[in-house]
Amino acid sequence: MPRAIVFIACALLTCVTGIAQGRQANDGDVLHLLAITPSAQSLDYVANKRQFQLHTLLTEQRHPQTMDLSRRIASDTTAGLRELFAVDRDVTRTMDAVAADPARLRQLENASKAMQDALRHGHRVYFYGTGSTGRLAETLESSLWRPFWERAAKTPSWRKIDKALPGIGDHVRGEITGGDRALIASLEGFEDLQLIGRLQLQDNGIRRDDVVFAVTEGGETSAVIGTAKAGAELNGGRPGKTWFVYNNPDTVLLPFTRSREVIEASGITKVNLATGPQAITGSTRMQATTTSLYALGVVMEDAIHHLLAPVLSKTELRALGFDGRATIAARLREFSTLQHTVAATAPRLAAWTDRESATYASGHHTTYLAGHALMPVFVDVTERAPTFRLAPLDRVDAKERRSWIQVWAPVDDADSAWRLLLHRFFHGLDPALYAQPFATQIDDAWLKAAAARSLANAGAEQQTLYDLSFSPRNLQAVGPAQGDHGAMILLGAETPDTSSMRWLRTFTTNGASIDIIHVGDAPLLQRTVAALRAGSPRPALLDVVLPIRHDPLELDRIIALKMLLNAHSTAIMAKLGRVVGNTMTAVQPGNLKLIGRATFLIQSHVNTVLASGKWKQAHGATPPLTYAQANAVLFDVIEQRGKNPALASSPEVELAIVRILEGLRLQRAFSLDEAAALLRSRRLDAYLGGYDG
Known part of the structure; x- marks a missing residue:
């Protein structure tokens, strides 16, 4: 039986029976073999943290299109990219x-009307999310x-706009x-707290009659749920004021x-965008975040159009x-054209993918x-770190x-770079608002300690610790070297300015390979x-031309670049x-959801x-591993791993898999070393591949 089908069958079986089996007699066999006694934390997680054991969600399943991605792409980058696209x-x-x-479409039309009504009367619209959907909100x-x-x-036409909609850009x-510090990397413990969603809504000055969009790809993120509840309470449960946007079927979330x-x-309007x-x-x-970003971007575009239609002529619009x-x-139907256009780049994109891969494989660095x-x-760059177990962006110190x-960014100081990124001032969390609720309203000891640690790294001062500029300081500290890679990204009608051309010459002169993507x-x-x-050598160019008729917010360009x-x-x-x-076995189990994953x-x-047939032939039938044993x-x-620096290069999931299988194969305790x-x-991948067939 093919490995992919076996994986799905085993997943379905263990999903249903794994936790229950954890307390049966078999539970002691593997653990006894490995000389492991379940810790208090593990026992508590399996018994009491079931609300964070999310492997039944549709977004947590394996996609049949990419089952063999890691091996396919090892031999054919273009084929691997085509699988992803x-x-x-x-x-x-x-x-x-x-x-x-009609019913689902009406939801989005009503969301647009809710935005229009709020903005027309001087109220605000608030988008909130965690991790990927938090970056979606900021986007x-x-x-x-x-x-x-x-x-x-x-x-x-600005004079007419400003008169009709004063201060609209800040609403x-x-x-x-x-x-904003969480844009760099997630802050441990926050995601699992409904409390922080409520506090951040208050921190941002959201008031009655403002419209709240709480966005969670899974549909279960505690911080986002806290925001949705707080928004509904703030508006007295009135329909159309609080929206919950998510990407899993209701049946698996209930x-x-x-x-x-x-x-x-009843006071929260649901928008289900399951993909x-x-x-x-x-x-x-x-795919989940692409779906929500595009749908909400279209809603925003529609709302702006309706706000401006009574103010401007058709020519001005x-x-x-x-x-x-x-x-x-x-x-919404135009998304298909975007998808086809981006997917067609696979053969040309492969050359850039190979160059950047080779850069890291040889111990060098990339600058975008x-x-x-x-x-x-x-x-995209910051989301690589938690997904694939990379170090986050380096601090200036x-x-x-x-x-x-x-x-x-093509600017010469850190403040200007942050301004270019956010188009507003940096927002950190003020401990004066959060510290006391954290100390008194969090019952779980682990979450309380994690939230306190993260709060210390979430303030406004965090802006000064990261420099995203093409500055003399950055050039001296982390400038290009022979074997490094540079990627210049251009969007729409943008043309390289003087600073961008200087960056290009600097990287080329210092022996970095260059890709330019437009x-x-x-x-x-x-x-x-x-x-x-x-210059010499000549940079490689990937020019992606989208068949766009209209794109006032540059939504299509941004979505295409995202994909x-x-x-x-x-x-x-x-x-x-x-x-x-197609599994991220390098995942870092840094919160309750990721521990479950x-x-x-x-x-x-x-x-x-x-x-697998090979295992059974060599070792006979072996009882399946239970969820409790794996945990x-x-x-x-x-x-x-936390006590032994020598283990730091190997992810927890990979160490656990090898330790269990080798222990069962050798019938002895197999150490982490x-x-x-x-x-x-x-x-x-190669180790597991030995059991294919």
């Missing part, structure tokens, strides 16, 4: 389904909303759990108490990029330079360089191409062994091997 067709199906369903504000009004302010706010409370709440499994299992930064025929349904595209580039990647509705001008490729970058960065990590099949990955991969091994690995040595000599 193929999953984006699920987003197309969701967009088409919403456009064709809606800082990449779509604010830049549009900045462009509008430079047109002759939408996008917030990530943990504040068993989770916190999800059920929101789904069944299915992700290209990388559980990596909702990909066209000058701002609006097409009077662009309904929400029509825009982006101006108009800074937010989508920054988001770092004593050694740990991050493989850096992101620069996404727009027309090719780069020939004179621009000539200027960019005037391109998501596939590119995922392919790189698959080529470098950070993906096994790590546990299920261990259980599923082990049971796939135990069900006990995981917590033991986490504890030992032995597991780490095996993983240094042989990638997990």
Whole structure:
């Protein structure tokens, strides 16, 4: 039986029976063999943290299109990229389904009307999310909303706009759990607290009659649920004021108490945008976030159009990029064209993917330079760290360089770079608002301690610790060297300014390979191409031309770039062994949800091997690993790994899988040092591949 089918069958079986079996007699066999006694933390997690054991969610399942991704892409980068892009067709199906369903379409139309009503009367719109959806929320504000009004302010029609809608550019706010510092990397403990969602809504000054969009790809994120509940309470449960946007079917969410409370709440309007499994299992930064960002971007675009239609002439609206025929349904259906256009880049994109992969494989670094595209580039780069177990962006006071990647803006100081990224001032969390509620309203000791630690790293001072500029300081500290790589990203009609050209010359002169990526509705001008490729060696150019008729917020360009970058960065990590099949076995179990994901990955991969013909032929029938056993091994690995620096290069999930399988194979305790040595000599993918067939 093919490995992919075995994996699915084992996953379905263990999903239903694993936890219950954890307390049966078999529970002691593997653990006794490995000399492991379940820790108090593990026992508590299995028995009392079931609301965070999310392996039944559709977004946590393996996608059949990418089952063999890690091995396919090892031999054929283009084929691997095509697999990744193929999953984006699920987003197309969701967009088409919403456009064709009057009830679901009416939801989005009503969301647009809610935005219009609030903004027309001087109220605000608040988008909130955690992790990927938090970056989505900030993208809606800082990449779509604010830049549009900045462009509008430079047109002759601005005087009429400003008179009719004074201060409109400041009336939408996008917030990530943990504040702007969490854009760099997630802050442990925050995601699991409904309390912080409530506090951040208060911190951002959201009031009655403001409209709240709480966005969670899973539909179960505690911080986002806290925001939805607080928004509904603030508005007295009035319909149309609080919206809950999510990407899993209601049927799989209802068993989770916190999800059920929101789904069944009459004062919260639900927008279900379920797309299915992700290209990388559980990596909702990909299709789930693409779906929600596009749908909410279309709603925002529609709301702006209706706000401006009574104020501006049709000619003035066209000058701002609006097409009077662009309904929400029509825009949703246009996603298909974007998806096809981006997917067609696979053969050309592969060369860039191979170059950047080779850069990391040889121990070198990559620097991305982006101006108009800074937010989508920054988001993709920072999301690589938690997904594939990379070091986050280095701080300015770092004593050694740990991050493989850096992101620069074509400006010469850190403050200007943050301003270009956010189009507003940096927002940190003020301990005066959060410390006392954290101390008195969090019952779980682990969460209380984690939240307190994270609060210390979430304040406004965090802005000064990260420099995203093409500055003399950065050039001296982390400037390009022979063998490094540089990627310049251009969006729309953007042309490289003096600073960008200086960056290009600097990297070329110092022996870095260069890729230039442009996404727009027309090719780069020939004179621009000539200027960019005037040096030696000539940079490679990937010019992606979108068949766009209208794109006033640059939503289409940003979504196309997002899909391109998501596939590119995922392919790189698959080529470098950070993906096994289509699972992220390098995941860092840093919160309750990720502990559950790590546990299920261990259980599923082990049971796939135990069900294989080769294992049975060599060792006979072996009882499947239970969820409780997998969790006990995981917590033991986490504890030992924290004490032993020699284990730091091997992810917990991989160590646990090898330790269990080798222990069963050899019928003896197999130490973590032995597991780490095996993983240094042989990638997990190759190790597991030995049991195929």
